[in-house]
Amino acid sequence: MSSALPFAVCRLQGSVPGPRTVVFGGTHGNETTGVSVVKNVLEALGLPSNPPAGTHVVDGVRGALYFGIGNPSAVARGTRGAGGPRDLNRCFHESFFSDPQAMASPDERRAAELADLLASADYFFDLHSVSAPNARPFVGITTRTSRHDAICASLPVSIVLDVNRVLGRDVGIDDPAIDQTPTTCSWVNRHGGVGLCYEMGSQDDLDSVPRATRDLLRLLEACGSVDHAFSERIGVPDLSLPTADAPANYRLTHCERNRFKGFQFAEERFTKSWTPVKKGDAIGRYEDGEIVRAPDDGLLAFPAGVHTLSRNPSLFYLAKQEEKTPRDRRGARTSA
Numbered sequence: 220m221s222s223a224l225p226f227a228v229c230r231l232q233g234s235v236p237g238p239r240t241v242v243f244g245g246t247h248g249n250e251t252t253g254v255s256v257v258k259n260v261l262e263a264l265g266l267p268s269n270p271p272a273g274t275h276v277v278d279g280v281r282g283a284l285y286f287g288i289g290n291p292s293a294v295a296r297g298t299r300g301a302g303g304p305r306d307l308n309r310c311f312h313e314s315f316f317s318d319p320q321a322m323a324s325p326d327e328r329r330a331a332e333l334a335d336l337l338a339s340a341d342y343f344f345d346l347h348s349v350s351a352p353n354a355r356p357f358v359g360i361t362t363r364t365s366r367h368d369a370i371c372a373s374l375p376v377s378i379v380l381d382v383n384r385v386l387g388r389d390v391g392i393d394d395p396a397i398d399q400t401p402t403t404c405s406w407v408n409r410h411g412g413v414g415l416c417y418e419m420g421s422q423d424d425l426d427s428v429p430r431a432t433r434d435l436l437r438l439l440e441a442c443g444s445v446d447h448a449f450s451e452r453i454g455v456p457d458l459s460l461p462t463a464d465a466p467a468n469y470r471l472t473h474c475e476r477n478r479f480k481g482f483q484f485a486e487e488r489f490t491k492s493w494t495p496v497k498k499g500d501a502i503g504r505y506e507d508g509e510i511v512r513a514p515d516d517g518l519l520a521f522p523a524g525v526h527t528l529s530r531n532p533s534l535f536y537l538a539k540q541e542e543k544t545p546r547d548r549r550g551a552r553t554s555a
């Protein structure tokens with residue numbers, strides 16, 4: 220692979236062998252807490268952070284550790300994407316890279332700049348946040364293997380959510396040929412790495428920055444990218460905080476599409492992620508009286524913010540709990 224770095228990405232080079240690990244904040248440009256985590260780590264090391272750039276030999280790093288801003292144009296605009304029809308985190312699919320019309324989008328061009336780096340990563344941690352207040356941190360994945368489980372066990376989160384296939388439908392990616400939600404992480408996973416999206420919590424929760432920095436350092440130690448002395452140099456408090464119980468695994472199974480008929484949630488609890496629901500529960504109703512019900516038992520996920528109901532293509536998602544054992548340990552499967 221060429222040694223040229225994409226714009227707004229730096230490489231911390233270890234003096235001992237180790238994995239190739241990539242960390243991004245700002246894959247969604249309006250999620251600035253992840254950008255703060257990346258900047259804080261680089262500033263603590265005395266390295267350029269605005270933007271991250273260059274290759275630096277750093278004590279305590281093993282292998283190569285990349286820090287970057289996922290979508291710098293979107294960060295500069297303060298918007299989720301850089302203006303294309305799909306934001307960067309929905310751009311990672313081979314069919315888009317070979318489509319000249321798709322490549323006209325600034326988000327798709329940024330994806331193409333990052334594609335080789337992410338394809339070569341052993342580990343990739345993408346830092347995101349949500350707009351809903353009081354949101355619990357969780358991990359999003361698109362492939363679940365024992366390697367994903369091992370890494371997630373080092374994090375104090377209660378939910379690991381497999382978003383594959385279902386999440387992309389909110390941007391109209393319904394093409395059966397696109398069998399993965401085309402996220403940064405799914406691109407890493409499809410090229411043999413372990414990619415996960417760490418949802419740090421609410422965008423306006425300033426405590427999420429030191430908390431996510433601490434959790435990121437745990438991830439980096441767990442995957443062998445840094446030693447503990449490196450983490451101590453960054454100087455985040457509570458580094459030895461005990462981990463929570465092993466997180467529970469869920470999978471998105473349903474996206475409730477908005478039919479734009481004046482939907483309102485029936486109860487306040489349905490406006491929050493991770494509310495348990497039973498099949499048939501009336502989640503809300505349209506102005507014409509049509510009731511929208513939970514299609515199954517599970518947890519309600521990503522309800523549309525009440526101020527976005529007139530334009531958000533999805534109303535809510537449903538997540539079902541998964542088996543304890545990841546797919547690669549269940550033995551041969553006879554059907555898909």
Ligand SMILES: [Zn+2]
Nearest residue numbers: 247250347348
């Ligand atoms: Zn995001």
